Amino acid sequence: DADVTQTPRNRITKTGKRIMLECSQTKGHDRMYWYRQDPGLGLQLIYYSFDVKDINKGEISDGYSVSRQAQAKFSLSLESAIPNQTALYFCATSESGQGYNEQFFGPGTRLTVL
Amino acid sequence: QQQVKQSPQSLIVQKGGISIINCAYENTAFDYFPWYQQFPGKGPALLIAIRPDVSEKKEGRFTISFNKSAKQFSLHIMDSQPGDSATYFCAARTPLGAGSYQLTFGKGTKLSVIP
Numbered sequence: 467d468a469d470v471t472q473t474p475r476n477r478i479t480k481t482g483k484r485i486m487l488e489c490s491q492t493k494g495h496d497r498m499y500w501y502r503q504d505p506g507l508g509l510q511l512i513y514y515s516f517d518v519k520d521i522n523k524g525e526i527s528d529g530y531s532v533s534r535q536a537q538a539k540f541s542l543s544l545e546s547a548i549p550n551q552t553a554l555y556f557c558a559t560s561e562s563g564q565g566y567n568e569q570f571f572g573p574g575t576r577l578t579v580l
Numbered sequence: 581q582q583q584v585k586q587s588p589q590s591l592i593v594q595k596g597g598i599s600i601i602n603c604a605y606e607n608t609a610f611d612y613f614p615w616y617q618q619f620p621g622k623g624p625a626l627l628i629a630i631r632p633d634v635s636e637k638k639e640g641r642f643t644i645s646f647n648k649s650a651k652q653f654s655l656h657i658m659d660s661q662p663g664d665s666a667t668y669f670c671a672a673r674t675p676l677g678a679g680s681y682q683l684t685f686g687k688g689t690k691l692s693v694i695p
Contacts, residue, residue, distance in 0.1 A: 506589065506688070508586075508685040508686055509669065514682070516680060524682070556624070558623070566612045566629050566673070568626045568629075569626070569683065571625065572623050573621070573622060
């Protein structure tokens, strides 16, 4: 199932280039997240959005920006890519409400900055 | 500052054995403790989660043990199978107020189950 999709799946770019990673979801969730995964470091939260008009910085937002174009779309931009932004990037979504609301992850985008 | 410490970094277990992954935390504001499973080339997926007022939760071969006083929790995989080979992440949820939450992840444990 492709409830959370990410494009592109792989991207190689050069230092200084601007790039955008896109995330779309068909789950109808109002909350969306961007994470970065580096080997041996787990997942670190970059930005999150609880609705279209709500954008919040996570642990490692420097060098990144986001746009919530619609409830179903959340994009991550690197204005001027640098080599230490080479990583695996995941988008996730969740419902709001009581209890533990599972985060559903997309398949990831592997980004390489040369 | 790492708020959730996970060990070991990697684990090799024979088929049929018990896999144990441990996590420790300091922040007493955490209010939910999920475990995520990630296969190569895939995003993480929720495996099992526990609230801090419960000492144990079992789902099939997977059990979370939670020790609130020690601020530790662990994942036990009974009768481990080669299909369980994956990376496992523990996590902890922080309430941010107004119904908002944030997950903090451990660094992950790569489990290999050998036949």
